[in-house]
Structure formats: structure tokens, C-alpha cells
Amino acid sequence: MVLRNQVEWALHCCSILAAMPDQEVSTRDLAAFHGVPKEYLSKALQALSRAGLVEGSLGKTGGYRLARKPEAITFLDIVQAVEGKRRSFECSEIRQNNPCLPEDFKVKGVCAVARVMYDADEAWRAHLRSVTLADLGKNLQRDVPVEILADSRQWFVRT
Amino acid sequence: MVLRNQVEWALHCCSILAAMPDQEVSTRDLAAFHGVPKEYLSKALQALSRAGLVEGSLGKTGGYRLARKPEAITFLDIVQAVEGKRRSFECSEIRQNNPCLPEDFKVKGVCAVARVMYDADEAWRAHLRSVTLADLGKNLQRDVPVEILADSRQWFVRT
DNA sequence: GGTATTTTACTCGGATAGTCTATGTCCGAGTGAGTCTGG
């Protein structure tokens, strides 16, 4: 029940992309900056691309850029792109096995246990949906010294 | 990022135990009622026992009963007992790898990305914490016909 | 009939095995920009 580390990588990479709106950033640079294996990080970026959150371009000067404005991309978008949209709880309807149920009797509605779990899952999603990449950028400006933010952005600038 | 099916089993079993306060229920009966493998279900019940949510007794007439009143056991208790207490997001501090950080410079505080994920996790936990086994029992009484509830309870009564 | 022994049915825990998922590596095909070559 733990998210895969690709989710963390994808969030940090999107944070970078949001800070570099004027150019594309290559997988190689993103991987080197974060110290993670390039080939594997590539999987996460491909997932973001499939979900339409980032756009990749091919060729020598290729790389990724955000497909939408940072205000229009939420944490939930990114998490779901990488992790999938399955709910954290899957009801296997074991209540239907109850030997006391009459023949051909189907319990109707959502299982009472599952309903609680689904609501909890929705609370989790609602919070992720409420935070955008733009919000994340603002928080970073508050937490990180300005010169480090500037240096980091400069690190990605194409010479 | 999906909870294991033992969580579902544990929740349903606790629901049964809450409905049978006057006797102990054996793993065998719980497994047969739900149509799941007895030996494996036993692992989930052992986890509940280790967490102090249920009490098992040995011997021929042994079985489990709730260790506390249904009002005092939340969904979160059960989920954490089976699934563990790890958060759904684990920050590996990849921000510390930033090549622009000065030597021996430690970014302070919780990573901005992690903070959002932690808050979402807490929203999930808060909802699970807000629902008790007693609440679940009330919902079942509303959803399931009375005679089926009575038959099911009778199914577990020791002869 | 009462006590001691045996049987039975359960819990608990460890050992084991198969399958699935997550993690990570490797490689080839396709692409586009810059570079080189030939006229």
C-alpha cells in the first residue's frame, strides 16, 4: 500500500518543468539532477506523456515540457498518470459468499465495508486534486533560498 | 498502491465478531462463511490479535472475540493492524541530490512535495478513523434484510 | 462415581513455494537538428 518511487520522481520532475516554461528539459538532465537511473525515470515521463500532462519532442534537442499551465495540473493528475487510477481498496464482494443468502439473491448496492473505504480513498484524492503545480512552486519559493532556486534553474538552461 | 485483500477479510471478520459479542468465533467458521482459505485468513486474524483488537483463546472451543467494544474500534485500527503503519508516500529526499546545493547544506523541513502527499495520506486516515465497527453495524442493519442478518448470526452460534 | 488419561479441535508461529509487481537495465527503431560532403 505504498506508492512507487516513480510517483515521487514524477512530482519532482514536473516541479522542474513548471519552473522551465521556456525550454524543453531532457530525461538525461532530469535523471542526473535527481540522481536516479535515466532509463527508469524515462518510464515515469512516458506515463506522464501518455496522460497528456507533458509533451515530449524527439531528436537531438528533444526533451519534455508541460502540456498545460502549472495552475491546470494537480498532484492527482500526476499520481494517477504514474500509479494508475485503481482505487486503494478493491471490493471482492465476499459478502456474496454468505451461506445464509437465499438462492439467486444478490445483495444490492455497494458493500458497507467498501463504501467506507471508497470514501476514504476519495478524501485522499480530493486533497491531491486541490493542490496544483503552481501551488507547489509557491511553497518552494517560501522554503528554498532564492539563489539556490536560481542556480537550479540555470543548471537546466541549454547552452 | 492497492491494499491487500487481507484488509477486506479482516474488516468483514471484525464485523462478524462485533455481531457475536457473547461467544468466540473460530477461524474455520470465519473462513468458511466468507469462502476464503482458512490458513491464510489466520494470518490476518493473528495480525489483529497482535494489534490488540481481538483476543484469541486456545483449545478445542477456541476462537476470537473483540478485545474492545465495537464503538472503540475504528476502520483505521483494523487497516493499520493488517497493512502496517507505513505512510502511502515515502519521501526519499531526492531533493538533497540537487547539484546546486552548497557543500554540507541540508535543506531543512519537510520536502514540499512530501508535505502534500503526507496531508493527503492524513485525510485518508482521518476518514478511516472516523468510522467505527458500531457505525458499520448500523449501516448493515439498514442495508440488509433483518432475517438474513439473524440467519447469519445464527450460523455462527455454537451448538 | 470420581479421578486420571486420551482425544479432539483449536490457536499460534515458522517454513516453504508460486505468482505478481516494482525496480532497474539494455537495446533497437524513429526523429529532428546540426554537421559534413560534393557539386
Added chain:
DNA sequence: CCAGACTCACTCGGACATAGACTATCCGAGTAAAATACC
């Protein structure tokens, strides 16, 4: 000088390998109640 060929660095996708987690299954030790044996 300019058009076409070439090279390079990148994306994309699939194939593959490994480790760990999940899903079981099995068995032995311990325990308590019931059944049985024995005096």
C-alpha cells in the same frame, strides 16, 4: 554557396532480469475442553 547525406542526441517502446511483496499452503507445538479409561 547550397542541396543532399550523415551524425548525433534524444524519445519511445519493448524485452529482459532481479528483488521483494503478496498469496497462499503445510506442518508442528502448545492448549483447553470434552471424551474416555481406570480405579
